[in-house]
Amino acid sequence: MSERQQQTDIILIGAGIMSATLGTLLKELAPDWNISVFEKLGKAGEESSNEWNNAGTGHAALCELNYTVEKPDGSVDISKAIQINEQFQLSMQFWSYLVNNKLIRNPQDFIMPLPHMSMVQGEKDVAFLKKRFEAMSGNPLFEGMEFSDDPEKLKEWIPLIMHNRQANEQIAATKIDTGTDVNFGALTRNLFEHLEHHNVKLNYNHTVNHIKRKNDGSWELKIRNDKGIVERHSAKFVFIGGGGGSLHLLQKSGIPEGKRIGGFPVSGIFMVCNNPEVVEQHHAKVYGKAKVGAPPMSVPHLDTRFIDNKKSLLFGPFAGFSPKFLKNGSMFDLITSVKPNNLTTMLAAGAKNIPLTKYLIEQVLQSKEKRMNELREFIPNAKIEDWDLVVAGQRVQVIKDTQAGGKGTLQFGTEVISAADGSIAALLGASPGASTAVHVMLEVMKRCFPQRINEWEQKIKEMIPSYGLSLLKNPELLREVHASTSEALGLHANAPKQAAREALSV
Numbered sequence: 001m002s003e004r005q006q007q008t009d010i011i012l013i014g015a016g017i018m019s020a021t022l023g024t025l026l027k028e029l030a031p032d033w034n035i036s037v038f039e040k041l042g043k044a045g046e047e048s049s050n051e052w053n054n055a056g057t058g059h060a061a062l063c064e065l066n067y068t069v070e071k072p073d074g075s076v077d078i079s080k081a082i083q084i085n086e087q088f089q090l091s092m093q094f095w096s097y098l099v100n101n102k103l104i105r106n107p108q109d110f111i112m113p114l115p116h117m118s119m120v121q122g123e124k125d126v127a128f129l130k131k132r133f134e135a136m137s138g139n140p141l142f143e144g145m146e147f148s149d150d151p152e153k154l155k156e157w158i159p160l161i162m163h164n165r166q167a168n169e170q171i172a173a174t175k176i177d178t179g180t181d182v183n184f185g186a187l188t189r190n191l192f193e194h195l196e197h198h199n200v201k202l203n204y205n206h207t208v209n210h211i212k213r214k215n216d217g218s219w220e221l222k223i224r225n226d227k228g229i230v231e232r233h234s235a236k237f238v239f240i241g242g243g244g245g246s247l248h249l250l251q252k253s254g255i256p257e258g259k260r261i262g263g264f265p266v267s268g269i270f271m272v273c274n275n276p277e278v279v280e281q282h283h284a285k286v287y288g289k290a291k292v293g294a295p296p297m298s299v300p301h302l303d304t305r306f307i308d309n310k311k312s313l314l315f316g317p318f319a320g321f322s323p324k325f326l327k328n329g330s331m332f333d334l335i336t337s338v339k340p341n342n343l344t345t346m347l348a349a350g351a352k353n354i355p356l357t358k359y360l361i362e363q364v365l366q367s368k369e370k371r372m373n374e375l376r377e378f379i380p381n382a383k384i385e386d387w388d389l390v391v392a393g394q395r396v397q398v399i400k401d402t403q404a405g406g407k408g409t410l411q412f413g414t415e416v417i418s419a420a421d422g423s424i425a426a427l428l429g430a431s432p433g434a435s436t437a438v439h440v441m442l443e444v445m446k447r448c449f450p451q452r453i454n455e456w457e458q459k460i461k462e463m464i465p466s467y468g469l470s471l472l473k474n475p476e477l478l479r480e481v482h483a484s485t486s487e488a489l490g491l492h493a494n495a496p497k498q499a500a501r502e503a504l505s506v
């Protein structure tokens with residue numbers, strides 16, 4: 001087997017939404033830098049970023065109940081919802097910049113306006129939803145949110161969900177028309193197409209097997225190419241955007257910041273409706289409440305999706321357990337991620353999370369009929385023959401020792417791990433995920449290019465006007481950002497159905 005050696009400025013590992021976003025940002029800020037991408041699969045956006053592997057929610061905290069918690073005094077804390085909404089606005093501004101400058105194609109290929117709704121049943125949850133609505137609706141970030149517990153109003157909003165319900169059922173919902181459905185797979189492919197036209201070298205069917213620091217501080221990667229030949233590529237900066245594959249690669253880099261970290265894989269399954277008549281009766285993303293003992297990423301939701309110019313209807317995700325870290329990963333991923341430096345962290349996490357693991361294994365073993373029963377909490381007369389199961393992506397949750405949670409604490413967010421000298425960074429975790437890719441990649445840039453970030457600030461502000469500012473504290477800017485992004489991305493809040501019809505008729 002022969003070996004080839006090559007040198008470049010930047011290497012991005014993995015062709016998912018994160019590498020796509022970082023590559024696109026860097027191309028705008030430092031167009032002369034040479035960038036190479038190595039992806040083990042044959043195409044971009046085939047793992048978690050693929051449209052069928054995630055729920056496609058533009059997470060702006062408009063409907064996800066797990067971002068707003070009830071405090072012991074009964075009030076509702078919306079600080080996390082504010083943070084996520086502000087982060088999503090960064091993505092919207094960057095995508096608008098790319099569309100306005102014709103760097104990516106037709107926005108309706110990847111983003112569609114869609115009402116975001118929260119729906120709850122039973123007296124206690126209805127009272128919570130009302131309080132949550134009161135806490136959010138006065139906030140400019142969530143302007144336009146409506147609440148209703150009137151069955152007639154709810155029939156107008158969600159006819160499929162309200163059909164065949166008992167008159168005495170207590171049910172309430174909030175609705176906001178400025179939500180979105182995002183096809184992150186299409187967006188990822190769109191971004192890589194743009195990068196390919198701007199001298200970025202995309203290498204598919206190339207698996208990164210080893211990462212080693214060289215004496216001059218740069219990094220050398222051993223990569224098995226599409227012909228089985230091992231190549232060596234070096235770069236001054238490496239981004240590990242391998243999704244579930246990132247933890248193993250981070251461990252191989254040997255950086256101290258990557259020690260005592262483990263991963264806990266959670267798989268996902270959706271139900272997809274195959275009956276166009278049923279699909280037509282729903283037009284929203286409707287998020288419910290997670291079951292007791294369920295992890296936050298298994299909050300059930302019934303979603304209209306726009307994929308390949310076709311309207312679909314998905315329900316789920318049902319979380320489950322699989323030892324794989326990627327959908328196309330290995331059954332040994334979990335066991336091989338246990339190293340001497342994270343052994344006690346992993347053992348502590350294992351002991352703490354026995355109920356969660358049990359819950360996830362039970363979920364995997366659920367029959368289709370049992371899953372239908374969960375769906376029938378949303379659509380009372382759902383028929384089994386109208387729904388098929390599809391396996392979604394894997395999410396690898398970070399396990400680490402924290403002050404608040406102690407040894408082996410399971411994290412449900414996203415974490416950037418970088419070397420002290422900023423020469424390598426990895427992204428772990430997957431929530432809120434693709435929606436906040438721009439925020440997370442700006443964080444990578446701040447950490448890894450501190451000497452450049454001031455020089456880049458003006459250009460970043462040109463691309464993302466709210467960069468470094470709070471939209472909540474700048475209502476005028478918020479109005480401008482809402483207006484300019486909905487114009488650029490074709491999201492007219494008052495006519496979401498019209499936009500959907502137009503996009504589907506092409």
Ligand SMILES: Cc1cc2nc3c(=O)[nH]c(=O)nc-3n(C[C@H](O)[C@H](O)[C@H](O)COP(=O)(O)OP(=O)(O)OC[C@H]3O[C@@H](n4cnc5c(N)ncnc54)[C@H](O)[C@@H]3O)c2cc1C
Pocket residue numbers: 013014015016017018019038039040041044045046047048049050053054055056057058059184206207208209241242243244245246249267268269317326392393394395427429430431432433434435436
């Ligand atoms: C069930 C589910 C639902 C979700 N719903 C949402 C949602 O509604 N909204 C949202 O914003 N986010 C959602 N997410 C999260 C979102 O999908 C992820 O955060 C995002 O796609 C991660 O992007 P990525 O680029 O980090 O990883 P990926 O898209 O997984 O890409 C990583 C790439 O790296 C490649 N790779 C891995 N190892 C190697 C290696 N050694 N060498 C070369 N290449 C390698 C992989 O093949 C892959 O192509 C969801 C995720 C799941 C699983």
